[in-house]
Amino acid sequence: MTQDPGHPGRTILTGAMPVDMDECTRQEHSTAGHSAGKDPMGDGAMDAAVLLRSRWDELEGFESDQDRGIPAPPAQPVPPADAKIIGLPPADPDHAGPALGRMLSDRRSRRSYSAGDLSIGELSFLLWAAQGLLKPLPNQAGFRTSPSGGARHPLDTYVVVSRISGIEPGLYVYLPNGHSLWLKAAHPGKEKLLEACNGQAFAASAPVLVIWAAVPARCSWRYGPAAPKLVLLDAGHACENLYLACEHLGLGTCAIGAYLQDESDRMLGLDGRDETTVYMAPVGRRRG
Ligand SMILES: Cc1cc2nc3c(=O)[nH]c(=O)nc-3n(C[C@H](O)[C@H](O)[C@H](O)COP(=O)(O)O)c2cc1C
Numbered sequence: 039m040t041q042d043p044g045h046p047g048r049t050i051l052t053g054a055m056p057v058d059m060d061e062c063t064r065q066e067h068s069t070a071g072h073s074a075g076k077d078p079m080g081d082g083a084m085d086a087a088v089l090l091r092s093r094w095d096e097l098e099g100f101e102s103d104q105d106r107g108i109p110a111p112p113a114q115p116v117p118p119a120d121a122k123i124i125g126l127p128p129a130d131p132d133h134a135g136p137a138l139g140r141m142l143s144d145r146r147s148r149r150s151y152s153a154g155d156l157s158i159g160e161l162s163f164l165l166w167a168a169q170g171l172l173k174p175l176p177n178q179a180g181f182r183t184s185p186s187g188g189a190r191h192p193l194d195t196y197v198v199v200s201r202i203s204g205i206e207p208g209l210y211v212y213l214p215n216g217h218s219l220w221l222k223a224a225h226p227g228k229e230k231l232l233e234a235c236n237g238q239a240f241a242a243s244a245p246v247l248v249i250w251a252a253v254p255a256r257c258s259w260r261y262g263p264a265a266p267k268l269v270l271l272d273a274g275h276a277c278e279n280l281y282l283a284c285e286h287l288g289l290g291t292c293a294i295g296a297y298l299q300d301e302s303d304r305m306l307g308l309d310g311r312d313e314t315t316v317y318m319a320p321v322g323r324r325r326g
Pocket of ligand 1: 145146147148149238293294295296297
């Protein structure tokens with residue numbers, strides 16, 4: 039890892055991942071001849087096995103930004119003073135739905151949605167289920183409905199609202215602290231959405247598209263090279279919570295990993311380094 043010259047004491051995360059080229063090379067040699075060890079992109083893209091390594095042994099002697107006394111990055115997006123903020127109705131955790139066992143046995147990735155709108159109450163419940171704040175902590179993200187390594191909560195939740203009754207279409211950011219939506223930009227339009235979703239039309243045309251973007255520094259501030267893996271594990275938890283919340287409400291969702299990185303980051307207004315898209319999930323009313 040190198041220090042960011044623009045921000046003394048701050049770690050550079052190339053493409054949001056710390057790159058250790060020596061380690062990439064070691065991995066490639068040690069698995070020579072096996073397809074799993076080959077660089078699939080052929081252009082220096084990181085070997086999957088390197089990315090998935092649990093790197094806690096490398097933290098021995100590692101001095102994190104937290105150890106250096108550098109303030110933690112903001113725990114959630116900070117809207118400008120004149121931002122348009124839409125308060126969401128409280129999510130009702132007692133909302134009657136099927137039992138957990140039934141939700142697990144019925145859970146499926148659902149890609150076919152009816153033309154109907156979703157309600158603001160449904161959206162409120164879905165966002166709360168995925169990333170809702172349960173217990174605020176001073177200067178920290180607090181405890182949320184989904185777990186996060188060290189409660190660092192490196193994910194921001196972007197919400198492309200296309201058809202939610204009571205909310206104008208647009209690109210919103212969910213603010214767990216305050217349980218509200220910040221209208222960040224106008225609706226990106228069908229074409230940009232479809233590009234970002236890599237042509238997956240069912241996702242682009244859903245009433246709502248939830249997009250998780252990672253702010254790696256929230257996690258690397260404490261965990262340095264261990265951060266990338268933790269970020270991705272967190273994304274899995276958030277999305278599974280969304281799946282179960284959709285089952286609970288009788289809605290449909292489908293995880294989207296095959297999105298286009300630059301197109302999505304551009305659509306969200308992210309630089310792809312300090313913050314970058316990691317996962318998506320459209321939600322709609324099940325057809326039939
Ligand atoms: C990490 C991840 C990425 C996925 N990406 C996509 C995707 O881009 N497009 C899609 O249609 N389904 C995607 N899926 C859904 C899987 O295809 C689906 O989970 C799988 O077929 C099993 O079906 P089930 O979820 O109904 O059990 C993804 C699932 C996961 C967990």
